[in-house]
Amino acid sequence: MKWIYLLSLLITAPLFGQKIIWKEGQKLNWSQFKSETNRKGSNVVAYTHCGWEYTVVKSTNPNVPVKIEIVTIFNEDKSWKDPKRINDYVLNHEQKHFDIAEIYARKLRKEVMEKIKTSGDFDRKFQSIYNKISNEYRNFQILYDKDTQHGINTEKQAEYNLIIARELDYLKNFKSS
Incomplete structure (x- = not known):
């Protein structure tokens, strides 16, 4: 049905048009898929452009606490x-x-909460944490499409539906506030 490409983490949110922030219980609908461009070829039914964005409030003083907000977004225009x-x-x-x-935004929030307390921590650790989680995210998205054959394999899709629900529940303490 489509390949997913990681939406890079952005510091400024309004660059890509209309976005939907992930919320528990809120589901996508077809009217939110607004791009008219099929960039993936004729065998692809749909393309979901999603990922996460973050904002950082930090000081030049490395000992001052840092504030990092991470949100999961769906980009309607792409x-x-x-x-x-x-x-x-x-x-x-x-x-x-x-x-x-x-799920991967929650994993990123978890690592950030555990390992980054100050502006100095952010400068030293954030990029490597981000790169690690980003690679895991990209690999999981690819594996999901491969294993489910882009949703065609109904048995595998059902398995992934359970895996995804379990992971969301397991990481519920790291939902966006």
Whole structure:
């Protein structure tokens, strides 16, 4: 149904148009897939452009506490669908891509909360933490599409639906506030 590309972490949020922030219980709908451009070829039914963004408030003094906010986003203007081939099953597969982005945002929040307390910690540690989580995220998205055959393999899709739900629950203490 599509390949996912990691939306780079951005310091300034309004660069890419209309965004939806991931919220528990809020589901995507087809009207939110607003791009008319199919960049993936004729065999792709939909493309979900999602990832996370962060903002940082820090001091030049390395001992001052740092504030980092990480949000999971879905970019409406870069997400698209083939209106002739969409259905609720495909939408569920795309929703899971968004949910996976939230899982890895929670993992990033967890590591940041555990390892970064000050502006100096941010300067020394954030980029390596980000790179590690970002690579894990990208690899999991690719594996998800490969294993589910972009949602075509219903048995594998059902397995991933459970895995994703369990991970969201396991990391519930790291939801965005």
